[in-house]
Amino acid sequence: MSIPTDSYAAMGSTPSAKKLAFALTNVYSQFNFKLSVDGSRYKLWRKIFMDMCKGAKVYGHIIGKSKPTTDDDEDWHSIDSRIKSWFYTTCDASLLQIISSDDCTAKDLWDNLSEFFLNNKMSRMLQLQEQFRNTKKGSSNITEFCPNFKNLNNGK
Template sequence: MAGDTGDTSTKPDPKTLHPVYSVTNIQQKIRILDGEEVTYSAWTKLFKLHAKGYKVSHHIDETPPPAKTDETYESWAEIDAIILQWIYGTISMKILSRVLEGDSTAQKAWDKIRDAFLNNMAARAQLLEHKFTNLTLAACSSLDDYFQQLKDLANQLEDVERLVDESRLVLQMIQGLPREYNVAAAIVNQGQAT
């Protein structure tokens, strides 16, 4: 046809499903937030990455929902329920019991989780600092376990705005080692000083 350019990209296809409907198991993409192995900051980074990739960031970024009278509201509410399922499906039972409520939205749940982790920052920071500075190899099942627990505690401290730099992490690792590691500790300490 003379007037047909063949370009249909300007009109969305009403039969095309929103990308959010292609997610079948969110736990394969976002690990379970427990505040210890998976920290709040790591979880939010992963969640936001997926929300952006599936074009649903506006459900958790303070963007107001459409008015209930808006023709897009039903579609928005359906997608919001899926995002809410993602949130509930990627948090531990302990956290879920603190944020689960009827008639919630993804934004409300997102805000409750943020508040649960950030409102008591000073108290959490103090507790984590105590655990971090008092952890020793003797309290762990192996050297790998000891190093991993210190790294996990350092990540948790970052969530409460107490950055543990690499130098401090190494020095703390050395401090918690028993005497038989003194020679190795001295070598590492010497390397840290240079």
């Protein structure tokens, strides 16, 4: 992560969540992929995203421990919007259409992703069956082909 905490340490103060969240730039560089509807990398994406939020002291936003003090709590809404932008940067547009709404929070996005990938067993099973049927060896050799099957269910 590219959070310049050294400059805060030199000043003798601990950076606030707002400073850390806004200091975290180029979030996409933490991921070498975008999370897609197939969910093949959900487990990895979730781990990186959680660590990123913990490092920026905003983990409470995605698990629901952090709540606005008032309806117009600008600092809370500012941080929450920043976290939502991390979702927008690291998730495929088709997945975002499924999990987001106009007034959703970072916690809503987090929960909707979990629901989509972890609690959707029957539809996930049908999706995997379809992927198994459509996976073709083609011109790839066995060492290239076999990991395709393993990767179909990664993160579930």
